[in-house]
């Protein structure tokens with residue numbers, strides 16, 4: 439039998455945490471033959487609720503779940519973890535300045551960076567979910583210099599999956615037959631959902647999404663804005679932000695990273711830019727990636743048309759501004 443993998447979930451008493459931990463315990467993230475030990479972290483005001491989540495995990499009697507560490511102590515939570523899914527953060531409340539929210543998150547991610555750097559397992563892989571996800575991941579990277587760049591990422595897979603879902607609904611095809619959409623940039627409304635290389639599996643082989651949809655106005659307009667604004671649409675409908683889809687996408691992100699992407703398929707991940715596609719190096723930016731043997735690689739050489747170029751640059755500009763704002767909070 440395999441040794442258990444230790445998975446940390448921060449913000450585990452929150453909504454995404456509540457949807458995510460049972461998925462991990464059922465093997466959705468790491469496979470049906472991979473035992474796990476869950477490390478759950480939240481802050482003291484949520485300690486009692488966190489303990490309730492732990493009780494439910496025990497009650498569910500998950501065969502793969504070999505232990506639960508539920509704590510409000512960052513060091514205890516980070517000790518020995520192989521995978522960290524960072525969902526905890528400070529949400530933007532009505533009337534709050536962007537700078538105030540940034541400042542709270544910068545201090546959270548700075549302190550978690552140190553704890554992970556000192557106490558996590560050597561092969562740690564990090565996924566930041568909490569917003570501003572890209573910039574939180576960047577702060578974590580900067581303050582955990584011994585964790586390799588390649589091991590720190592942020593979640594844009596939910597946006598990627600939303601784009602697949604929109605194409606599937608529009609064409610009335612199975613979502614599993616649609617692939618290779620791309621989310622470029624920030625997990626925010628400036629993200630660019632790109633279908634220029636996306637295809638659909640049909641009985642006559644793989645066909646480009648552009649050809650099948652045959653409506654560039656929709657693809658360049660409503661499709662993009664629907665994906666960009668989907669988070670807000672969920673909040674409007676549920677009076678709560680996306681949780682089950684975020685949790686499921688976080689599992690997809692880690693699963694593909696650890697176990698590899700299928701041949702001929704790429705996914706979107708927020709990763710440290712090396713300057714590919716003329717995206718400024720030193721930002722955490724969402725790119726198309728493939729993964730094998732636990733390492734992701736940016737898909738190279740895709741042609742970028744003028745329409746796309748503008749959108750890639752716009753979302754990069756926003757990330758540069760966020761980075762500057764985050765740094766201004768440090769002083």
Ligand code: NAX
Pocket residue numbers: 448449450451452453454455479480481484525526527528529546566567568569570571593594596597625669679680681684
């Ligand atoms: P909730 O407010 O339900 O849960 C957040 C939890 O984090 C709370 O239990 C809180 O006590 C805890 N927390 C706060 N500070 C902490 C700290 N320093 N250490 C550990 N825990 C801490 O929010 P939820 O709906 O679960 O969303 C969590 C985060 O995900 C938010 O930042 C949200 O904006 C972000 N999202 C990111 C998405 C993405 O695709 N990247 C999509 C979904 C979601 O909006």
